[in-house]
Amino acid sequence: MNVLWGLNIVAAKMAVDLIAPVTAALLRQAIVLLVCITALRIIRGKMLALTALGLLSGCAFYVAVNLSLAISDNVSALAIAGQLGVPFSLILAVIVFRERIRWPRIAGILLSFAGVVLLVFDPAAANEIPGIALTAIASAIWACCSLIQRSLRGVPVLTIYAWVGFWGTAGLLPIALHWEPATMRDLGSIPLAALAWVAFSAIGSTVAGQGAMSWLLQRHPVNLVTPLTLAAPVVSVVVAAFWFGTPVTWLMAAGGGIAMLGVSIVALRSASRTNLDGGEKR
Template sequence: MNILWGMNIIAMKVTVGALAPFTAGAARLAIVGLICAPWMRPPPGRVRALALFGLITGGLFLLFLNLALKVATNVGALAIVGQMAVPIALVLGAVILKERMNRAQLAGVAVAIVGIVVLMFDPRIFGELPGLLLMLLAATAWGTSSLVQRQLAGVPVMTLYFWTGLMGTALLLPMSLVLEPGVLAKLPGLPFAPLAWLAFSVLGATLAGQGGMAWLLGRHPLSAVMPLTLAAPVVSVAASHWMFGTPVTASMVIGGLMTLAGVVIVTMARRRALKEMGA
């Protein structure tokens, strides 16, 4: 799973470069929606939540992520910033749902934020600031979708993916046609490599990787599952350095480790809080 997720951002960087941000996102989501079409029927009373989840997870998340990949070159740095989705989800839960945060959770969020600041103010990374900020918006979209997903307990994973594909395509396809005219027509004539990476993104990262995560989360608490995914940004950083020659600096390593440490603290503190509530 770490390899699938870690390599996914590489796959998306290649497809965005071969096509364009909105077109690459629309193509990926349309394929996901078509594959998952047999599971399109929503459970009663869940249509609005499914539509909102799909719009955020598919549309807004990929919109910001693909724009970040378009304007930034250091894919590894983007992968590290993407880990902020977990602390952001916690903060949004406190602000929107009025959930209480304990001291350990606050400390974890603070450590993660400091890690991102250390990363951003690296002179070799600072030039990537627009892309990093777009990645923060993508992480915010992902964190927001996790709150919506709480209303979808028991909904089959493939149904979630169908609505993600449907609503994401509904947002990104018109943007592709209007803002990237003629790019969609290039899709059938793409070289093998971008098409292969697109297939990997759909089948490997989305259906297998995220599907596996959903399966694990359905059987184990978040705090037990999330640490298993922390190697994904390490894979991304190593693969980005190997494939694109992007630098790996001391500040990047320190900031990345601090961010990951913050995510671990937040996750473990949440597990402890849930145990205390159930006691």
């Protein structure tokens, strides 16, 4: 799962370099829908949440992510900034669910943001500020989606992603037609290599990676699974630096380390609290 997620940053970047970013996102969601379509069904009492999740996770999130990748060269910096989803989720939980947090998780939130802020002062990432900002927006959207998923307990994983693919495709289609009409007219001429990168993101990262996460959380305690997922951003940074030849400076390493420390504190403390408060396996 971590390897799939880590490799996905290369696949996503290659896809937006070969295909216009919104069209690449549209094709990704269309593949997700195609793979999961047999699980597409009406779930009574859950359709509002499934629609909101689909439009946010399948559409808005990928517009922000793909645009950030399209305008950035140093994707290692984006991989680090992408970890803001964890502290954003906690902040939203405090606002929406009035969840109480103590100083360790507050410190984790502050460290996460401090690590990303350090990237702004790194000369190697100085030109990536717009991409980092878009990644932060995507992380906030991801955090909103994580809260929506709380209301989808009991809904089969493939059904969730079938609706994500459906609403993602439906939402991205008019945007791609408006913003990228030339690419949409020439869909038939997109190279197979470009489609292969998109397919890897759709099947490897979304269906297999997210599906594996759901499978693990149904069978093991949260505080056992969550720490293991922290390897994914490390894989992303290393793979991106190797594949694209972008430098990982000492300042970027320091910022990444501080951000990961903050994310680790938030994730571990949140997982422990979840188990103590009711033994939930999510």
